[in-house]
Structures are given as C-alpha cells and as structure tokens.
Amino acid sequence: MIHARLRQIVALASGALLAACLSFAAPASAATSTAAQSQTPLVVNARWGGHATYDRIVVDLQGYVPEVTVTPVPQLVYDGSGKPVPLAGKHFLEIRFHPAAAHDYAGRNVYQGPRLQKIYLSKLKGIALTGDYEGYVTLGAAFDTVPYYRAYTLHSPERFVVDISHVTQ
Structure with missing residues (x-):
C-alpha cells in the first residue's frame, strides 16, 4: 500500500x-x-507598371508586411508639415504602413524608390513618398479619374500591391 x-x-x-x-x-x-x-518592417522601394487592363503599384518591404490602409483623399500632403505634395491629378490615394520605417535604427535612409515621380500610365499619373514619421510610412498616388483599385499582400519577398483598373465604373 x-x-x-x-x-x-x-x-x-x-x-x-x-x-x-x-x-x-x-x-x-x-x-x-x-x-x-x-522588428519594425522597412519600406525599401516603390515601383509601378502598366498592364493591359490595370496599372500596378508595388511597395517592397524588408521584414513583414505591417498593417496597411489605402484611403482616397482629396489632396496629398506631406506628413509632419502638412504641405501639399506637388503631383498633378484630380483624385488621390494615400497608402499608409504602420508600424513601418523608411530608415534604419541609425537613421540612415533605406528607401530607394521615388520621392516624387510623375508617371504617364493609363490611370496612374504620379507617386510620392509623403511621410516617414513616428512609425508611419506614407505614399501617395495621383490619378486624373476616380481610381477603382484592389489592394493585397504578396510574400517571399514581402510586398504590398495596389492594382488600379483601367475600366471606369
């Protein structure tokens, strides 16, 4: 027992x-x-391309893809200063990443994409880096007509994509 x-x-x-x-x-x-x-993900590039039925914006990241919001806005402004971004267009999208940075921990710039670029595609007319401020990285895109878009994430390598339809709805 x-x-x-x-x-x-x-x-x-x-x-x-x-x-x-x-x-x-x-x-x-x-x-x-x-x-x-x-580790804060880094926004390292933004690129674009024209296709038969859509224009595409691709944002390349190091690390993981953070939360992203794509918002139609009446005007593009630089984060921090609030100054208008000089991109021609009547309609704009703001693409905001958080948490994210376009610089490393030593403060060195890691973003290799355009700061302000006029573009001559069917829908996309310009792109700009509008902010790298307090954990937010913001890009702006300009259009002559209302952009009908689809946004999604791709992996290996990490990137965020916005496809803008050529079809006007």
Whole structure:
C-alpha cells in the first residue's frame, strides 16, 4: 500500500514537473516569433507598371508586411508639415504602413524608390513618398479619374500591391 501511494505521488510529481517545463517552453517559442515581428518592417522601394487592363503599384518591404490602409483623399500632403505634395491629378490615394520605417535604427535612409515621380500610365499619373514619421510610412498616388483599385499582400519577398483598373465604373 505504501509502495502504491509512493508511485502515485511520483507520477503526480513527474506530471507536474513536465507541465511546468512545457509551460516555460511555450512562451519561449512564442517570444521568438514575436521577436521576429517586433522588428519594425522597412519600406525599401516603390515601383509601378502598366498592364493591359490595370496599372500596378508595388511597395517592397524588408521584414513583414505591417498593417496597411489605402484611403482616397482629396489632396496629398506631406506628413509632419502638412504641405501639399506637388503631383498633378484630380483624385488621390494615400497608402499608409504602420508600424513601418523608411530608415534604419541609425537613421540612415533605406528607401530607394521615388520621392516624387510623375508617371504617364493609363490611370496612374504620379507617386510620392509623403511621410516617414513616428512609425508611419506614407505614399501617395495621383490619378486624373476616380481610381477603382484592389489592394493585397504578396510574400517571399514581402510586398504590398495596389492594382488600379483601367475600366471606369
């Protein structure tokens, strides 16, 4: 009877020890994936292309693709100063990444794309880097007509895409 009780205590203690070890191991692995995502993603380039039925904007990133909002705005302005962006157009999209940076931790610029670029595609008429400010990177795009667009993320390498339809709705 004493041996049976001793075995039961040893089994319970072993189970408790195993559970404790597993509970310590889980946060470590979770912390590793969280640490990989805690590095601020870098916006390193913006490029564009014209296709038969749409124009495309591609934003290249290092790290992961953060939260992105694409918003029609009445005018493009530079973050921080609020000064108007000198891009010709009647309609504009603001593409905002957060958290993100276009500079590294030493403050060096990592963004290699256009700062202000006139473009002569069917719909897309210009693109500009409008902000790299307090964890937000913002790009602006200019159009002569209302842009009907679809936005999505692609991986390996990480990038964010905005396709602007040539069809006017």
